[in-house]
Amino acid sequence: MKRYDQLFSQLKTNKRGAFFPFMILGDPTPAISLKIIDTLISGGADGLELGIPFSDPLADGPVIQNSNLRAFNSGITVSQCFEMISSIRYKYSQLPIGLLIYANLVFSQGIKNFYSICAKLDIDSVLIADLPLEESKPFVQTASYYNINPIFICPPNPNDNLLRKISIYSRGYIYLLSRTGVTGIEKPANITSEEIINNLHKYTSTPLIQGFGISNVTQAKQIIKTGVDGIIVGSAIIKIIEDYYDQIDSMLKKIEIMSIKFKSVLLK
Template sequence: MSRYTATFEALKERGEGAFVPFIMLADPSTEESIEIIAAVVEAGADALELGVPFSDPVADGPAIQKAHVRALDGGSTVAKCLEIVREIRSRYPDLPIGMLIYANVAFVRGVESFYREFADAGADSILLPDVPVREGRPFEAAAEAAGIDPIYIAPAKAHPRVLEGVAAHSKGYIYAISRDGVTGTERESSVEGLRDVVTNVQSYGGAPVLLGFGISTPEHVRDAIAAGAAGAISGSAITRIIDSHVVGEHPHPGRVRDMASLTEELASFVSAMKRATIKP
């Protein structure tokens, strides 16, 4: 049984949804990133989505773009990101770990070796946000050969053919978004249309659906669960918390001003978001 399957089944038995925080690897440094990730796991995260810094993150809004830049300023490399994944896997052997990585990284490293590297480090899944399902076959084949679950995005207003493809080819979970645009924009998150997305995807026998893009409050999480999602992913809200505790600006490396204060705020946020997954 995969870690995703085991986690979703255990949560269902307890009457809970999944809360999945997104964390940018090596933001602002390798060592600090490990402490940050450990803090959110200890606070109740059910799984992780971890980003690999990239210079042109087209699906991300300002908050996560800044995290990409900050990590790169601090000297992040793919090799260092793999080290972090290995460390987190060693600490949390049963925790599902998903990766969000832009396709250029896979191309540069060679698609087959790219997936093998992340599988060997302990990743369970990889989402390439700039690769739609219609273009995903070469990546998908390499992922499955390496034992990695390929994840695809289900857009809010997708054509049924797209949702059918997402349902058929996503393993582990499906990343549904309730609105157009990039992550973390100022527009209020909305679950309008999410029930239709979930219903349509599940009608094709798809994997559990997680809602992302704009999830920043416990109310958003409760709404996502009520709409039929198996859980919710929150990235920009967490990234903004980290940003508020980092000193140093581009192009100079940043550092966390007070790690104890940061981890305390992150733990409070994650705990509140996790409580919101408990079904009444």
């Protein structure tokens, strides 16, 4: 749990926001996926949000759906994903690493076994995209037992009761949705309302990270000025993989440039 604390403390001192890229492990192949992660980190990523390929990603739009399909086509398995995370952790011992996944991936491993594996891999957090707060108790308890941060999503239209519950259960950070619907860059991100941010700050000191639809540095700059602590960028990066999956050098260069640009504008 300490990696998030250390990161956000350092960023607060430097008056910067966090840049967390998201990608699906194994897209377009396991080996290239690891090269992309190296590129994102060299470009300034403060932490990683990683997805394990899933056949029915309900919260994701076409870009990330296609990413899952490319990963499956590469022959990736869940056990290979865990092996990849192990090698990433070995190489980047101080980097926060979170999983952003679906509940069936946890159930298929068994809740206790899944979080035990995460603990052995030294994963910092797990966000289960389709897990309602009302059904989260066994997941939260098991995550806490294994010293893993449970992350919850705050929708763009929460009531006060939901804000309080999210503040109680989330550790590491709270994921602010930029808008309703699925992931993707087709619809731009919205600015989270000042009221939501202020109410969350009233209930918790847990950092606030915004995601969904952040496709350019202008949006990122506007979002970070609202008082959130960072951004998650997924589809914009994965679209580069889609467009250049057969031109690896160009793909890596464009991803590096995008990472540097996002990182450079996150000044508070």
